[in-house]
Amino acid sequence: RRSHMAVSYTDPQVSMDLLRAVLQPSFNEDIMAVFRKYQKFFEKAAENVKENVGDDVQTDQLMREACRNVLEHAKQLFPEAEVNRGRSEAAIKRSRPAADEDYS
Amino acid sequence: RRSHMAVSYTDPQVSMDLLRAVLQPSFNEDIMAVFRKYQKFFEKAAENVKENVGDDVQTDQLMREACRNVLEHAKQLFPEAEVNRGRSEAAIKRSRPAADEDYS
Numbered sequence: 363r364r365s366h367m368a369v370s371y372t373d374p375q376v377s378m379d380l381l382r383a384v385l386q387p388s389f390n391e392d393i394m395a396v397f398r399k400y401q402k403f404f405e406k407a408a409e410n411v412k413e414n415v416g417d418d419v420q421t422d423q424l425m426r427e428a429c430r431n432v433l434e435h436a437k438q439l440f441p442e443a444e445v446n447r448g449r450s451e452a453a454i455k456r457s458r459p460a461a462d463e464d465y466s
Numbered sequence: 467r468r469s470h471m472a473v474s475y476t477d478p479q480v481s482m483d484l485l486r487a488v489l490q491p492s493f494n495e496d497i498m499a500v501f502r503k504y505q506k507f508f509e510k511a512a513e514n515v516k517e518n519v520g521d522d523v524q525t526d527q528l529m530r531e532a533c534r535n536v537l538e539h540a541k542q543l544f545p546e547a548e549v550n551r552g553r554s555e556a557a558i559k560r561s562r563p564a565a566d567e568d569y570s
Binding site: 372374375377378379382386388389390392393394396397399400403404408410411414415419423424425426427429430431432433434435436437438439440441442443 | 476478479481482483485486489490492493494496497498500501503504507508511512514515518519523527528529530531532533534535536537538539540541542543544545546547
């Protein structure tokens, strides 16, 4: 898609994503610290699920999926369109679901 | 969608997502606090982009997109499957969270 990325330093999205990539490791550390606060809840829930459903349940995988879902839902903190009027229009213009957006 | 959700309490994903939904507001608060730490960097970058590219740049929108991208990339902290993908390959295929990143 963005085959011009390597040279297009004036592309606003690319510029911002360069900074994003630089900050990502720090973000990850801080975000991981947040998740550690809640880890025991997810562990307990996954254990309960395993007890109720059966031993074929992969608790680790359940927990990771839950964590990814937390991050996905947290995107609502930064909604795509600011103007209420442009909201539906922006949603239509997107070829991909907004929730999955990733510039790469 | 999950039309069976209302009755399927034994669905592991549903059980976990109920907990996820309960914890989401607390997560959002903590995650927002993390983003506030880095907000000034994104603000500065967005201002620079606006200066370089033009006044039609929506700095708020750029910043929110960057924040959503941070969350998307943070999902790599919780990789989906144990596919032993090579590190380099994972770096290239950035659109999918890869199992190569750890929070250690």
